[in-house]
Amino acid sequence: MPSAKNNPAQSVVIVGGGAAGLMTAFELSKHKIAVTILEAKQRPGGRIDTLYEHSFSQPVETGAEFIHGDAPITLSLLNEAGISYHAINDTMGRIENGVFNNENNFEGHWDLLMKEMASLQQDMPLAEFITTYFGEDKYAELRSFVKNFAGGFDLADISIASTKTLYREWSKEMGTQYRIDGGYKKLIDFLETKCRDNGCSIHFSCCAKKISWHKNEINVLSMCSRLFKANKIVLAVPISVLQAEEVSSDYIEFSPAIPQHTKAAKNIGFGAVIKVILEFEENFWKIKTKDAGMIFMQQEIVPTWWTQSPVENNILTGWIGNEKAKFLQHETDEAILHKAIQSLANSFNMTAEKLHKNLKAYKIANWCKEPDIYGGYSFSTVESANAKHILRQPVDDTIFFSGEALFEGSPGATVEAALSSGRKTAEAVLKCYKKA
Numbered sequence: 187m188p189s190a191k192n193n194p195a196q197s198v199v200i201v202g203g204g205a206a207g208l209m210t211a212f213e214l215s216k217h218k219i220a221v222t223i224l225e226a227k228q229r230p231g232g233r234i235d236t237l238y239e240h241s242f243s244q245p246v247e248t249g250a251e252f253i254h255g256d257a258p259i260t261l262s263l264l265n266e267a268g269i270s271y272h273a274i275n276d277t278m279g280r281i282e283n284g285v286f287n288n289e290n291n292f293e294g295h296w297d298l299l300m301k302e303m304a305s306l307q308q309d310m311p312l313a314e315f316i317t318t319y320f321g322e323d324k325y326a327e328l329r330s331f332v333k334n335f336a337g338g339f340d341l342a343d344i345s346i347a348s349t350k351t352l353y354r355e356w357s358k359e360m361g362t363q364y365r366i367d368g369g370y371k372k373l374i375d376f377l378e379t380k381c382r383d384n385g386c387s388i389h390f391s392c393c394a395k396k397i398s399w400h401k402n403e404i405n406v407l408s409m410c411s412r413l414f415k416a417n418k419i420v421l422a423v424p425i426s427v428l429q430a431e432e433v434s435s436d437y438i439e440f441s442p443a444i445p446q447h448t449k450a451a452k453n454i455g456f457g458a459v460i461k462v463i464l465e466f467e468e469n470f471w472k473i474k475t476k477d478a479g480m481i482f483m484q485q486e487i488v489p490t491w492w493t494q495s496p497v498e499n500n501i502l503t504g505w506i507g508n509e510k511a512k513f514l515q516h517e518t519d520e521a522i523l524h525k526a527i528q529s530l531a532n533s534f535n536m537t538a539e540k541l542h543k544n545l546k547a548y549k550i551a552n553w554c555k556e557p558d559i560y561g562g563y564s565f566s567t568v569e570s571a572n573a574k575h576i577l578r579q580p581v582d583d584t585i586f587f588s589g590e591a592l593f594e595g596s597p598g599a600t601v602e603a604a605l606s607s608g609r610k611t612a613e614a615v616l617k618c619y620k621k622a
Contacts, residue, residue: 196218196219196220196417196619197219197220197221197415197417197418198214198219198221198222198417198418198420198615199222199223199224199404199406199414199415199418199419200221200222200223200224200419200420201224201394201419201420201421201422201423201438202223202225202226202421202424202589203223203224203225203227203231203232203378203388204230204231204232204233204422204424204589204604205231205232205234205374205590205601205604205605206588206604206605206607206608207223207225207232207422207588207608208223208230208377208378208381208608209259209377209604209605209607209608209609209612210420210422210588210608210609210611210612210615211223211377211381211386212377212380212381212384212608213608213609213612213613213616214612214615215380215384215385216384217616218385219615219616219619220385220416221381221385221386221387222386222388222389222414222416223381223386223387223388223389224389224393224406224408224414225388225390225391225392226391226392226393226394226557227390227391227557227558228390228391229390230374230377230378230388230390231249231370231374232424232559233249233250233424233553233562233563234249234250234370234371234374234601235247235248235249235371235551236248236249236368236369236370236372237463237549238369239547239549241465242547242549243465243499243501244499244501245368245369246369246463246465246501246503246549247365247369247463248463248551249370249551249553250370250600250601251503252274252363252364253363253365253366253601254360254597254600254602255359255360255362255363255597256361257600257602258602259605259606260601260602260605263373263377263605266376267372267373269366269367269368269372270367271364271366271367272496272497273362274363274479274495274496275477275479275495275496276363276479276480277477277478277479278478278479278480278481278482279475279476279480279481279482280482280483281474281481281482281533281534282483282485283532283533283535284533284534286474286476286478288476288478295320295324295325296328299320299328300353300357302315302319302320303315303349303350303352303353303356303357304353309568310349310568311344311345311346311347311348311349311567311568312332312336312342312344312347312348312349312352313333313344313345313347316328316329316332316333316344330484331484334484334489336352337457337508337509337510338489338490338505338506338507339490339507340457340507340565341455341457341458341459341508341561341562341565341599342457342508342565343455343508343509343565346455347565347567348566348568348570348571351565351566351570352566354596355596355598358596358597360597365494370601373601389412391410392408392409392410392412393408393410393558394407394409395407395408395409395437395438395439396438396439396441397419397438397439397440397441397585398441399419399440399441399442399585400584401582401583401584402417402418402583402584402622403417404416404417404418404419404584404585406419417584418583418584418586418615419584419586420586420587420588420615421438421585421586421587421588422587422588422589422608422611423438423589424456424558424559424560424589424591425451425454425564425589425591426456426559426560426561427558427559428448428451428587429454429456435557436558446576447576447577447581447585447587450572450574450576450577451573451577452573453567453569453570453572454564454565454566454567454570454573454574454591455564455565455566455567455570456561456562456563456591457507457511457561457562457563457564457565458507458512458515458554458562459505459506459507459508459511459553459554459561459562459563460511460514460515460522460550460552460553460554461503461504461506461549461550461551461553462488462503462504462505462506462522462523462526462548462549462551463503463504463548463550463551464502464503464504464527464547464548465499465500465546465547465548466502466541466544466545467500467545467546468544469499469500470534470536470544471534474534477495478493478495479492479493480492481493481533483529483530483532483533486529486532486533487506487510487514487525487528487529488504488505488506488510488525488526488530489506489510489529490505490506490507491505491530492505500546502530504526504529507562511554511562512554515552515554515555522550522552523548523550524538527541527545563590563591563599563600564590564591564598564599574591574592574594577592578610578614580614580615580618583618583621586611586614586615587611588607588608588610588611589604590603590604592607593606593607
C-alpha cells in the first residue's frame with residue numbers, strides 16, 4: 187500500500203492540532219491522504235492540557251476535564267486505545283457561611299422557566315427572555331441563578347446567547363459523566379501517535395498567518411516564514427481565531443478573502459474561563475459538603491467548585507466563567523489565587539490564613555489570555571445556527587472548517603463535539619476527492 191507522502195494529488199494542510207484537527211487528520215490519513223498539521227503551540231491538544239507536575243499528587247486537567255454523558259466517539263477511541271476512565275460523582279449542593287444545602291429555593295420556578303423556554307416561538311437572547319417572562323420580584327433569585335448558570339456552565343453572554351439552544355441543552359438528561367484515568371492527554375497522545383503512524387507530518391510552534399489559495403491549490407505561510415503547500419486546507423482552530431481582527435496576532439489572512447465565512451464566524455459566541463486547581467494538605471470540605479461532587483457558592487468571585495469524587499484526594503477545582511472571568515483576566519495568578527482562597531474561606535466559614543497554610547499546590551489556568559485561544563469554548567447566539575451552516579460548507583471544495591463551535595447537537599462545546607466535527611470534516615474532504 188503506498189505511503190500517504192507519495193500521494194501529492196491528495197494533500198491536506200490542517201491548521202490546528204487540537205481534538206478536531208487531530209481527528210480530521212486521523213480519519214484522512216486512514217485513506218492514505220497526505221496530511222500536514224500546523225500547530226501554533228509546542229504541544230498538541232489545544233484546550234486539552236493535562237498537567238503532570240510533581241507538586242500535585244496526580245495529573246490535573248487545566249483545560250477540558252469531563253466526558254459529558256453518552257459520548258460515542260470519545261468512548262470508542264478510549265476503548266480502542268485501552269485507556270481507562272471512571273464515572274464521577276456529580277451530586278450538587280450550595281454552601282454559605284459553612285452551611286451546606288443540596289436543595290434549591292426555586293424548583294417550581296425552574297419548571298416554569300423550562301416550560302416557557304419550550305414554548306418560545308421566535309428565538310431571542312436569554313437576557314431579553316428572562317426579563318420579558320420572569321421580570322417580577324418573586325423571580326429575582328431565579329434570574330440570578332439563570333444568569334450565573336448560563337455564564338458559568340455555558341460561558342454564555344446572556345445578552346446575545348440563544349434561548350432556544352440553551353433550552354435544548356438544559357432540558358436534555360446528560361447521563362453519567364466520566365473522567366479519564368491519567369488525564370485527557372492520554373487520548374491526545376493516542377491520536378497523535380496514530381496520525382504519525384499513518385504518515386502525517388506534524389509541526390509545532392508553527393503559526394499560520396496567510397493562506398493564499400485558488401481552487402485545489404493552497405499555500406500557507408507561517409509566522410516563521412515557512413511555506414506549506416497542499417490542494418485542500420482545514421481550519422481546525424478555536425472560533426476565536428477566526429474572529430480575530432487584522433491587528434491581532436491571531437489573525438489569519440485569506441487571499442483572496444472569504445468574507446461570508448469570516449463574517450459567519452463572528453456570529454458564534456466564545457466564552458471566557460479561568461480554572462483554579464488547588465491541592466490541600468487536608469480535606470476540609472468533605473464533612474460539611476456530604477461528599478458532594480459539585481459545590482456552588484453563588485455570591486462569591488469563584489462561584490463553582492468541584493471535587494475529584496469518587497476518587498479520594500485533597501484537590502478542589504474552581505471555575506470562573508464569562509463575566510467574572512473577564513473581570514479577572516488581567517489579574518496575576520497570585521491575585522486570582524488570593525480571591526479563590528477568600529471565596530472558600532467565606533463559604534466554609536474559615537480564615538484565609540488557615541487555608542493558605544493548608545495549601546500544598548496550585549495552578550491558575552487563565553484561558554482568557556492564552557495565546558492562539560483567548561477563551562474557553564463556544565456558545566450559540568441567535569445567529570449561530572445559520573453561521574454554523576455556512577462554516578460547514580467548504581469554500582470552492584478547497585477550504586474547510588472544523589471544531590467544537592461547528593457541532594450540531596447536544597451537549598455542544600465539548601471534546602466529543604470537537605471529535606465529531608473532525609470526523610464530519612474528514613468525510614466532507616473525502617467526498618470532494620471522490621467527486622474529482
